[in-house]
Amino acid sequence: xxxxxxxxxxxxxxxxxxxxxxxxxxxxxxxxxxxxxxxxxxxxxxxxxxxxxxxxxxxxxxxxxxxxxxxxxxxxxxxxxxxxxxxxxxxxxxxxxxxxxxxxxxxxxxxxxxxxxxxxxxxxxxxxxxxxxxxxxxxxxxxxxxxxxxxxxxxxxxxxxxxxxxxxxxxxxxxxxxxxxxxxxxxxxxxxxxxxxxxxxxxxxxxxxxxxxxxxxxxxxxxxxxxxxxxxxxxxxxxxxxxxxxxxxxxxxxxxxxxxxxxxxxxxxxxxxxxxxxxxxxxxx
Amino acid sequence: xxxxxxxxxxxxxxxxxxxxxxxxxxxxxxxxxxxxxxxxxxxxxxxxxxxxxxxxxxxxxxxxxxxxxxxxxxxxxxxxxxxxxxxxxxxxxxxxxxxxxxxxxxxxxxxxxxxxxxxxxxxxxxxxxxxxxxxxxxxxxxxxxxxxxxxxxxxxxx
Numbered sequence: 235x236x237x238x239x240x241x242x243x244x245x246x247x248x249x250x251x252x253x254x255x256x257x258x259x260x261x262x263x264x265x266x267x268x269x270x271x272x273x274x275x276x277x278x279x280x281x282x283x284x285x286x287x288x289x290x291x292x293x294x295x296x297x298x299x300x301x302x303x304x305x306x307x308x309x310x311x312x313x314x315x316x317x318x319x320x321x322x323x324x325x326x327x328x329x330x331x332x333x334x335x336x337x338x339x340x341x342x343x344x345x346x347x348x349x350x351x352x353x354x355x356x357x358x359x360x361x362x363x364x365x366x367x368x369x370x371x372x373x374x375x376x377x378x379x380x381x382x383x384x385x386x387x388x389x390x391x392x393x394x395x396x397x398x399x400x401x402x403x404x405x406x407x408x409x410x411x412x413x414x415x416x417x418x419x420x421x422x423x424x425x426x427x428x429x430x431x432x433x434x435x436x437x438x439x440x441x442x443x444x445x446x447x448x449x450x451x452x453x454x455x456x457x458x459x460x461x462x463x464x465x466x467x468x469x470x471x472x473x474x475x476x477x478x479x480x481x482x483x484x485x486x487x488x489x490x491x492x493x494x495x496x497x498x499x500x501x502x503x504x505x506x507x508x509x510x511x512x513x514x515x516x517x518x519x
Numbered sequence: 520x521x522x523x524x525x526x527x528x529x530x531x532x533x534x535x536x537x538x539x540x541x542x543x544x545x546x547x548x549x550x551x552x553x554x555x556x557x558x559x560x561x562x563x564x565x566x567x568x569x570x571x572x573x574x575x576x577x578x579x580x581x582x583x584x585x586x587x588x589x590x591x592x593x594x595x596x597x598x599x600x601x602x603x604x605x606x607x608x609x610x611x612x613x614x615x616x617x618x619x620x621x622x623x624x625x626x627x628x629x630x631x632x633x634x635x636x637x638x639x640x641x642x643x644x645x646x647x648x649x650x651x652x653x654x655x656x657x658x659x660x661x662x663x664x665x666x667x668x669x670x671x672x673x674x675x676x677x
Contacts, residue, residue: 387610390575394613419575420526452615459577476523476578478611491610 236500247360249386249493251514254353255379267296304341311338333363340507357514390479400484409433409485416477522571534645552586574614597668599628604635629671
């Protein structure tokens with residue numbers, strides 16, 4: 235149901251890989267919300283507060299997103315949201331969403347099949363909001379479920395897979411341009427090169443490269459990228475293959491090598507999550 | 520030494536020259552092959568070709584692949600090796616590992632993974648290359664370049 239997951243689109247999510255959670259139960263979500271809320275209040279007391287001087291009453295909600303899973307074996311996604319209400323005008327003021335984070339597992343059979351019984355596999359974590367809240371929520375989960383969070387970086391190799399995969403996707407309305415951003419190494423001042431390609435041209439190129447619809451091979455991705463690189467070289471005499479691909483943006487989604495993703499189409503949300511789940515699992519293993 | 524990163528090539532060459540040895544060595548640095556034909560008659564015998572690939576740069580791989588086409592087949596009997604750097608940081612990987620393994624297989628030459636940006640590893644690699652060079656130049660009686668090459672390959676498969 236696209237309506238229920240629409241709030242996940244067009245937001246910048248920072249990616250983490252999470253090791254399996256010990257003794258996590260999706261029947262106790264209300265309890266977890268209460269415990270997390272108490273933990274945040276305690277951290278604030280300790281002076282590890284996020285905002286100084288402003289008295290914020292933070293409300294925690296933990297819920298399940300049953301639509302976000304790949305196979306039946308996957309654990310349904312878990313959403314954590316922090317909202318604030320100014321304590322001054324308590325009852326009448328609106329709640330403002332200040333931080334969201336969600337755990338998910340899409341087609342993570344590789345991991346969930348090999349894990350002992352008391353563990354729940356939710357290897358991908360996405361966070362939007364202040365870094366300090368991410369750190370507080372992360373510590374609570376790590377302490378409570380004995381798991382480990384690590385930033386998930388995306389290598390240039392994986393970014394080029396995403397560029398090829400997402401270019402091939404059919405989009406209804408006029409798609410935005412495909413943009414690749416490269417960082418040039420070994421220069422005294424950082425230099426980024428942005429290469430924008432008309433989405434129809436990119437799709438036409440990919441269609442000539444891909445042999446079997448629904449299947450993508452490394453060779454096809456290499457040929458696709460090489461064509462783009464030689465086109466650029468012909469015009470600008472710069473070898474993009476000697477630079478580092480740091481960001482890929484298409485109409486489907488945009489991904490940055492520091493592990494930041496933005497979903498733009500609900501139709502392909504699960505597809506992108508499947509790829510990210512795979513990356514998270516290989517970082518854990 | 521053939522590779523697109525001239526700075527790293529220079530550093531490795533210096534590390535090799537700094538090593539204690541009892542024979543004369545000359546190192547030719549090139550960004551690609553073929554070497555200019557004008558100096559062919561002046562060039563001393565080449566005993567070992569080390570191709571340098573940086574997995575952070577797809578271009579370095581393409582450069583080496585293009586250069587390999589210009590190497591005489593007799594060199595692939597133990598006188599060629601591949602030095603692969605940049606493997607330490609997986610998140611910067613622009614070259615697929617399979618492509619590297621395939622290169623070693625297709626050209627029957629050893630692939631050495633070495634973080635040449637680190638001085639300690641540069642020194643260790645320089646020492647390894649010198650030993651290989653001694654064998655390839657025929658200075659070690661009883662061991663030929665070919666037998667050493669196949670020895671390295673078999674131990675890598677294990």
